[in-house]
Amino acid sequence: MSTEVPSPPTWKALVDDKRARQQASIPADWLPLIEPHIPSPDTLDVSGIPDQCTELLSEQEREITNTIDVQVLLAKLASEEWSSVEVTTAFYKRAIIAQKLTNCLTEIFVERALARAAELDAYLKEKGKPMGPLHGLPMSLKDQICIKGLETTMGYVSWIGKYADRDAALVEVLYKCGAVPFVRTNVPQTLMWPESFNNVFGRTVNPYNRLLTCGGSSGGEGALVALRGSPLGVGSDIGGSVRIPSAFCGTYGLRPSYHRIPYEGAVNSMQGQDSVPSVFGPLANSVSGLKLFTQAVVASEPWRLDPLCVRKKWDQEAYELKEHGGGKEMCFAVLWDDGWVKPHPPIIRGLETVRKALQAKGHKVIDWVPLKHKEVVDTLGAIWAAGAVEDYSVTTQPTGEPVLATMAEDDDSVVESGFRPSNSETVSAYRLWQLHLKKRELRKEYLDHWEATAEKTGTGRPVDAIIAPVAAYAAPPHGKNRSAAYTTVWNGLDYTALVIPVSKVDETMDAKVPPHQFLSKEDEVNYHLYDPATFKNAPIAVQLVGRTLEEEGVIGMAEIVDSALKEAAP
C-alpha cells in the first residue's frame, strides 16, 4: 500500500486561493449591478463608467463620490449632513466599480469598514463633536500599511496568509483622527517598479486608457483615486511611487521628506535600507486632501509612535508662505529637461501651461538649470542594488514564485529573471558607505546650486520652487515605463514634491516633433517611444518641488499654482 505525501501548494495554487477569497469579499448583491456596465477590453477610457452605474450608485452616492474637495466632504461629515456610513458605502461601491475596471484593489473588507463608520457616527451623535480632523472619511491604503487582522501580501505570494498582529503606526494615527481605512490597493512585486503588476493580483491599468500603465508602485491608489473610488489615499514613494501614479492617473500627490509621516509597522521591500527611505504620502483629487492629511498626521505627534519621525509640529507660518514673500510675486523655475532625457511634447506643453498661468498671476518664471541629475539617480540605483537581489531572493524563496524581470509580460509568461541571486555580487558595507558619501556630496552641491539662484530671481530669495516634469512622458504602454529619473532625483535630494494635474494628451496639440540632438542613448529611445495616438487621453502633470522638510510651504505654493491653472483654463 503506497501513501501519497501531499506536496505543498504551488505558488500558483496559493494565488488562486487568494484571488478567490478576494472575489468572495465583494458583496454579492453589488456585482450584478456593476457587470452590465463593464465594457469590453477594447474600451480604453473607462473614467466615465462609474457615474453610469446608476443601479449601484444612488444619486446621493454619486454626489458624495464626486465631491473632490476633501475639505467639503469633511465639513459635511462633521455637520452630519452625510453620515460616515453613507460616505463609506458610497466610496466602497465606487471602489468596487474601479476594481472591475482597472484591478486596483487588494484587500476588501466592507463589513469591517462599515462597522468603523457606524462607530464614528455614534461617536459624533453622542459627543456632539467629531473624533478628529479626518472624522468619518473613508481612506484607501497602499498594500503595505498593515491593519490588524488583515493579510498584507504587498504583491508577494510568499506573504499570502501573513495576517498583521497590530496596526501600522499610520493606521493608529488615522484611527485617532477619525478616518475609516476601507480598502487596500495594488502594487508591483518588490515595490521597486514604476508600474503595478505582481504574481498575486496581476496588473492594474490606467483608467484613462487601459493600454497604458497606471504607474507605480502606488498604482492601485492612482487608478482608484482617479476613478473617485477613494477621496484620499496613501501611497509610498522611494523613487517616485506616489508621484508617478498621481501624474499618470491625473490625481494630486505629495511626496513628503524622509520621516515626516510615520512608516513604523508597515511592511516594505529592502527593510533596513535606510539610505534612501521610502516615505508615505497622500493622493487625492484636490490639494485640500493632501493638506488635510499632512496636517492631521503631523498634529497627532507621530513621533510618539514612530521613533524615526521628525519631532516637528505643523508650521502654519510656513504654510502661509512667510518664507516666500507671503505668496506674492514669487519666482518659480521650470525644469524643461534634466540634461539626460528630453520630455515628450505633451509634457512640455504641461510645463508651458503652468508657466503662463503663473506669469498671468504676476509671478516670475525663470529656467531651472539641472545639476548632475544622472549622477544622483545612478548613485541611488547603486545603493539599492547593494542588497536588493539578496532581499528579493530571501522574500520569494518560501514559495519559489519567480522574481519578475519585467512589467511587460502577462501572468502566464513570467520568466526567471536576470535579477536572481545567482547573478548578484556581494557589495561590502564599506563600499555602501562610499555611495552614501557620494550622495551627501551631491546633496550639498545641489543645495548650494539652489541657494545661489538668489542672484537671479529678483526677489532677494532663492527660487521659491521648481516646476518639473514627473516623467519624460505621460503614462506609457505597459512595460514601457523604464525610468523614474525625473522623480528619483528628488528622493535622493530629499526635496518635498507635489504633483499637480494640468491637462491630457491631445492628438492635435501634442503632435510629434522632429528629432532634436539627442542628449543620450536613453533620450533617443525615449524620442522614438512617442506617438500621440499611443498616449491618447493620458493625463499630463507637473511636480512642484520645494526644500527638504518643507511640506507646509510646498502645499501652500501648490494651492497657488493650482488656482492659477484653474483661472487660466479656457
Place this chain on the structure above:
Amino acid sequence: MSTEVPSPPTWKALVDDKRARQQASIPADWLPLIEPHIPSPDTLDVSGIPDQCTELLSEQEREITNTIDVQVLLAKLASEEWSSVEVTTAFYKRAIIAQKLTNCLTEIFVERALARAAELDAYLKEKGKPMGPLHGLPMSLKDQICIKGLETTMGYVSWIGKYADRDAALVEVLYKCGAVPFVRTNVPQTLMWPESFNNVFGRTVNPYNRLLTCGGSSGGEGALVALRGSPLGVGSDIGGSVRIPSAFCGTYGLRPSYHRIPYEGAVNSMQGQDSVPSVFGPLANSVSGLKLFTQAVVASEPWRLDPLCVRKKWDQEAYELKEHGGGKEMCFAVLWDDGWVKPHPPIIRGLETVRKALQAKGHKVIDWVPLKHKEVVDTLGAIWAAGAVEDYSVTTQPTGEPVLATMAEDDDSVVESGFRPSNSETVSAYRLWQLHLKKRELRKEYLDHWEATAEKTGTGRPVDAIIAPVAAYAAPPHGKNRSAAYTTVWNGLDYTALVIPVSKVDETMDAKVPPHQFLSKEDEVNYHLYDPATFKNAPIAVQLVGRTLEEEGVIGMAEIVDSALKEAAP
C-alpha cells in the same frame, strides 16, 4: 656613480615636524611666563594652576576667563565692557597654559584669531550693534571642524599637511553669529575611542588628576573647557564623545539629536556611515553656554548650508517646557544601572544627590527600568564594525602609521593592532541592512517603553526625563576606559542628552563597597577597577536624557536640575 634616491619621510618624521610647528605657533613671550608654574608630573590636580599664572594673566584676564556664565560674557562683549580682543587674548593665554598642563590643543593660530576679534570690535563700534548672538566670543573646536587655510589632522599622521580649502558649515554659521574660533583640540586616532591619544599629538590628560583620562573623543575640549581655557567648545558625539569628556572633566555638555547642528564640511572617521551619525554638540562651564550655542546655530537656519540638517526652528515653547507641565512638579526617573554593569559608588552618590535635590524642589523621582541596553550597544558596535577596519586602513595607508590597538601605551610602544585589515571580514550591505532593521525595532520598543511610563508618573505624562550615569565610573586611569555603553545607548536611540556636573570623588564618602551579585563578566571587571584612591578628585556627573530632537526641552529641564543642585549644595 650612484644616485641616492631620498626615501619619503617616515611617519615619525612627519610627526616631529608637525609638533615643532605647533610649538612654534605659541607666542614666544608667553612661554617663559608659564613655565615656572608648570609642576612636575607627580602633581596630579592641576586645575588651580591657571589662576596662579599671574605674570601671564592679568587680573582682568583672570576675571574674564573665570566668567563661566556665557550669557554674562556675551553681555559684557555686547556692551563693550570687554572687547573681543581682550576676551580672546585672555582665553588664548589660558588655553596655552591648559596646553602645557594637559596637552589639549592641536591647531594654534593666535594672530588669525586676534585679527578676527579686532574685526568684531570694529564692527560693533561702527554699526553700534553686535554681529550676531555669539558676538566676540572665542570658541574652541574639536580637531575635525575645518577652518579654511588650516590643517585638520584629526589625529592622523596621514592628514598632516591637509589644509582645508573651505570652512565647515558650522564655522560659517559661527562666523555669522559673531564668534571667534580660536583653537582646535585633541582627539584619539579614528575618534572611535573614549580617551584622547593619537600618533600626532599624543595624549591629553585629565586636569583634575593627570593619571586619569580626560575621556574622548572630544577629550581636548573637556580638558580645555574645564581649565577655563575656552568659554565654549564644540565636540562631536557618536557614542558619547561629547558627554564622556564633559563628565570626566566636570563640564556641561550636550549631545543633540542627529542632524540638528550642521556637520557638513567637517572631516570624520568612517565617512558615509550614516546609520548612527556623529553629531556636534557644545561643552561649557554653564548650561547657558549650551543653550546659547544651540539657539544661535538653529536660528541661523543651518539647513541652508547643510542638506542633512533638519528644517526645525528653535522652539521657545519647548524650551519653556510647555510639554512638561511648564517645569512644575515634573517626574524624573533615575537609571541606577543598565542591567549590565553597575556603576561605582561615586556615580551612585551622584545620582542620589540629583534625586534628593529634585525631590527638595517638589519634583517626583521614580526608578527607570532599562530595556535591552546591551542589545542596542551591541547592534551599534556591529554597524560600525561593518566597515571600520577598511576605513582605518585606507586612511592610515599613505604613511604607514600604526592603527592603535589600545589607548594605554605610550607613543613609543604603539604596536600593530588586531584591528588591522588582515583580520577583517567583509560584511555585505544586505547584512548591514539587517542590523539597521534590528536597531529600528529596538528604537520602537524603547519608545513604547518610555510612553508606557505615563501610568506610573502621576503627572498624566510619560517620565519627563531620565537621570542616568554617563559611565559606570568617574574618569579612569589611561587605557582603562573600555566601555561607552552608558552613553552609546542614547546615540542608538537618538535621544538628546545633557551632562551636568555634580561633585568629585571623595575618598571618605565614596568608599569601596562589598561585591554585589555581578550582572555580567564586565560588571565583575568593573567592580574590581574601583578604588577611591585611584579615582581621587575625579569629577562626578549625570546625564539628563530626553527625547529625539528635544534639545530645547532638555536644555530647559537641565536648567531646573542644575539650579536644584546648586540650591541643595552645602
